[in-house]
Amino acid sequence: MDPIKVLVVDDTILYRKVVGDVIASIPGAEVCGTAANGRFALTKIKTFKPDLITLDIEMPEMNGLELLEELRKTGMKLPRIIMLSTLTTTGGDMTIRALELGAFDFITKPQSGTAAENVEKIRTRLTPAVTALIQEKKFRSRLSNARATLARTATPREAKPKPAATPASPSHRRITRPVSRASEVVTIGISTGGPNALAAMLPKLPADIGVPVLIVQHMPPVFTKSLAASLNTKCAIEVKEAEDGDLLKPGLALIAPGGKQMRVEAHRDGIHRMVRITNDPPENSCRPSADYLFRSVADHYVGRATGIIMTGMGQDGFKGLQKMHENGAVILAQDEASCTVYGMPKAPTEAGITDKVVPLSDMARALMGTLK
Structure with a gap:
């Protein structure tokens, strides 16, 4: 090449x-x-x-x-x-x-x-x-060559109607694991290609979504604040850069600030949940890290959470999603075709811990389906 x-x-x-x-x-x-x-x-x-x-x-x-x-x-x-x-x-x-x-x-x-x-x-x-x-x-070149070879060597035969997609296919896999109840929080890990993907997905969420949304977008300081402000103008839900002590509220999306870690903790009133913004070390060379957030969500929302992994390089989020999966969360992954970089969703999908793999265009609808 x-x-x-x-x-x-x-x-x-x-x-x-x-x-x-x-x-x-x-x-x-x-x-x-x-x-x-x-x-x-x-x-x-x-x-x-x-x-x-x-x-x-x-x-x-x-x-x-x-x-x-x-x-x-x-x-x-x-x-x-x-x-x-x-x-x-x-x-x-x-x-x-x-x-x-x-x-x-x-x-x-x-x-x-x-x-x-x-x-x-x-x-x-x-x-x-x-x-x-x-x-x-390289991948696209190999795929093109394989298609060309197949076209040259294929034996002509009578066309048959394509069979309907089965529930077992990766893009239509149904949730078969027992889940305690409808999700009460949505958490998203995303990196390269994230701002555009979020701008395509989040505006599709209704103002009365009824749950908080927590987002780790790999970005340095300052940029996450600009991203939150831009998304807030496009969305029915409120979007802001998270601050230490922010309560998790229905219809509020909190983006982890660049250069910091974000986790979920119980509020001192014993009823609500809040976010803590920390200077804890990077994980997977990332701060904020999706793994760091996902682990805390797994602990505080057993069987009541949706974890979403989207476009991005590397494997940040995989280990955290494993813990969420073990604790009964619903796991959604963006499909390869719609990812800018198919890195972060790849490992969870290949490990079989994702309940559904969907294109970006369907992610908001799939998300809403986990809240019922």
């Missing part, structure tokens, strides 16, 4: 050099060109047809958001785009907007440290996203 072609767009020579060197060091990737702003990038996108663009947000003449908007106007299929963002409120708001416009992922630019340390930070943040894209291209 040919290497993926990457266009590096940034208004500073330093970042073009650093990002370009990091890309060149990743097996299966190569830099096909660079551009100092969005206007120059438009021409180079048409010339080089890159598979991936690393895109700075703040640039003169045409910034990253303006470039994304211009690309959408053309109607062309967007290449995968990774934004380079500053760790500020403005940078967070602009990044969320970029993800809504079709960006694949984002990394934050280092704010301090030596030149060597900053290069390593960019390498650590950028490499997993690029590697995921390379693996996806």
Whole structure:
């Protein structure tokens, strides 16, 4: 398979050099060109047809958001785009907007440290996203080749009607494990591709959903607050970044703050539940971590919870979902076809602990079905 072609767009020579060197060091990737702003990038996108663009947000003449908007106007299929963002409120708001416009992922630019340390930070943040894209291209190439081989070798035969999907198929698996009662809380673990997936799913939930929703989206500080604010404008339920001591209330979605862990605890009144925001260590290199949240939900809502695992890299959430499963929770997973990156849902699905595997378009309906 040919290497993926990457266009590096940034208004500073330093970042073009650093990002370009990091890309060149990743097996299966190569830099096909660079551009100092969005206007120059438009021409180079048409010339080089890159598979991936690393895109700075703040640039003169045409910034990253303006470039994304211009690309959408053309109607062309967007290449995968990774934004380079500053760790500020403005940078967070602009990044969320970029993800809504079709960006694949984002990394934050280092704010301090030596030149060597900053290069390593960019390498650590950028490499997993690029590697995921390379693996996806390999998978699609193998799938295409397999289909072509099958088409060449298949023996023509009389067409038969397709059998109806059976309950045993992964995408239509029914809940067979005994569950105590309808779920009283919904908890979601999500990462790469998450902002767009949440923006597609959460607005479908009714204001009178009747349960709280707890979300771990892998993001750094500041960005989770911007994400919550953006989702809140789109949803019938209330969405906010969680604060320590927030009570779990029906129709309230709490997003774990970036750089912190979030767990569920009993309130001192012995009736309600609340969230605790802590500085406990990262798990699976993640803070917030879905495993950390899921374990606490498993303990406090035995047989009365819904756990949802969605698009994202890695396996964060798998061990927590295992505990929820053992304690009688209903487990839903996003299917591979609708995931931006099929990482987080893969292990729970293959381990057989998911009760239902559904496309993103059906996730809200499947969620509501666990509350009855």
